[in-house]
Amino acid sequence: MKTYDIDRKLREIGKEPLPEVPEIVRRRQDEVYASLADLPMHGRGGQTAGLRKTRRIALVAASAAAIALVGGIGGAMVSPAMADSLKNIPLIGSIFKLADDLGLRTADETGLAAHPDASVTHEGVTLRIPQLVYDGTRLSLAVTREGEGLVGGIMDSESTGNGMPAIFPKGAIHSFDVLIDGQPVHRTTGKREIGLSGKPTSDPNSALYELTAYSLTGEPGPILPDSFVLTAKIGLEGIEEPFVFELPVRKNTDQLAAAFNEAREWKGNIVTLERIEFTPITTKVGFNITSNDKEARLLRQHLSFELWDDRGRMLGLVGGFGFFNNDEQKQMINKLLFDRFVDAPKSVTLKAFLPEMEDPSASTGRYKVDSHGELIKKYVKELEITVPVDRAGLDKLYDISK
Template sequence: MKKTIALAIAAALLGIGSLANQGFISSAQAASTTSDFWLKKNDAGWVAAAAQGKTVVSGKSDTHGGVTLKVSEILYDGLRMNVVIEREGDKKFLKYGQKGAIDKLSFAVDNKDLGFLPTMMTDNIAFVTLANAKKTILPDEFELTVQAKVGQVNEPFIIKVPVRNNLGKVTDLKPGTTKKQDKFTYQIKALRSAGATTILDVESEGPAPADAKVLKQNSATKMYYDIQDDKGKLLLQQERSIENKGPKASYSEQIIYLSGVSSSQFVTIRPFTYTKQKNGKLLADNKGEWIKTYYKSLEAKIPLKN
């Protein structure tokens, strides 16, 4: 069983480009958007696009029984798609079955069902994420169909939105870099980056190296990986899971970060662990932030450009 620590949730964006003639308006043109809410989630990919006026609001909606649902914003960059669905009017959170509550959501691309997609509900907003670390998830251009079941409304809500990846091509590197310290080994299988997303594909074996000064009678968690760009800035990871039990013998992970790295000449992979105390809590500083132990000998510099 895991405690999932949601460090950040991606916000929605998509370059406006030729979509302006297909029912899209820019966030600057929209009378009301969810921008301020999602900005608080610190999604660097979204923040950068918003600063350039590239956040797109679809304006597509459907109304039944006095309830209106709107697809407010969409991000698609070839590696992840985020959809923000907003109930207009009443901003309060509604429980399942209450009138106006978004009880169920389903999605299709060019009429092909996408199946279950992780959804976060807050107040009057549903936020949906689709990401795939190993391949481009969808074509560069498609029609997204959002279907919703709303509490105490018999008719289904159906909203169709044209989507295009206007954030550039996905870069796909396969470094194969391997690093080892003590009994711990990891290999960087792939590093993929798009306009607003970076995904690290990494495999590891063995326990994290022991640091006697930090651990004492405590224990190290599994290994985690920060990505640092060539300006020294760390990319924010979408979420990070803390395991209740001790680390497993091996891991195969695809880790999503909420920023692209196309402007960097290189990135540095910086493995680290947290320290679990005997009481099960993670060691924290005086600000309550969990303390990271980095392993300099395990760091790997990955060039992005020739």
């Protein structure tokens, strides 16, 4: 249940007497009790006794709120004060389940996700990293916050335009820096590019951050080690001291890779599909685009790509990276990260499309969207590439129980 929906749901439930405990309350109780059972016996990462006490108080407060609801919800509407208090209770449970990402949900359901439950508190605000998962391709972190005096969501910001810095409400994340084994990585380092991106979830007090790495030479192979210590330094608006976490990370999934050399040409652009790497969480696609002339390069800058299975299902795009292998910018190397497949397909198809422009005569500007806010696309059939997949191998990879 989303935290910000609780007060509305409770008001709806409170309109009628209920013969039994409402489902929303029972769910909240179950989540609280499950979290209490998972409490570590000893602190992690230098956590002090005071911080452990704070965590216990927060969980007891959540339990008390759930019990109070059982006693008072049937007879009357919830008071505004109680509704405000409930908003400060963090979502207890899996953040990965809130993600629109089958890979992360799979990691949560199959036990691939680690649960460090690391927490740091400054000035009455607590940040936690309750879950993380690393499949060798991307590292995903769940971040949650709780405390008093917070304004807006954990990733809220307001653009001021004209190249000026964004404005953040109190308690919003304004900076997120990471180190791997003590070395800064959010930059180009030698032959690799490591990027960090964040996105909100349906819970305003939770966010997902992902660390991905790409080879700048285009060569396959591991870029990050299979195990390392991740240091995350997170800044919140209105709180002077940063929240620093040190987390052990270990890859705990296998990988299936397939090499190809399938090429298609359209209007001076040659797209060559080179490699697809599968994990139970992520699908990584490597391809390059060679543009023979200036007109082809102008078209290339608008090309976008999707990955489909043989049953007509499109994968969600997780992230990506592209770079030129020389100063002439004739060839662009692309690494795109997609979600995992629902089940193992017999074949996959890389599709190219051009988003329609609001002003068809312009080479730059705004893209046209439909009534649902989705891009209007013109697919380029000439660049479509379909390749077979080792279905038995992928079935085995996806079956975590084996």
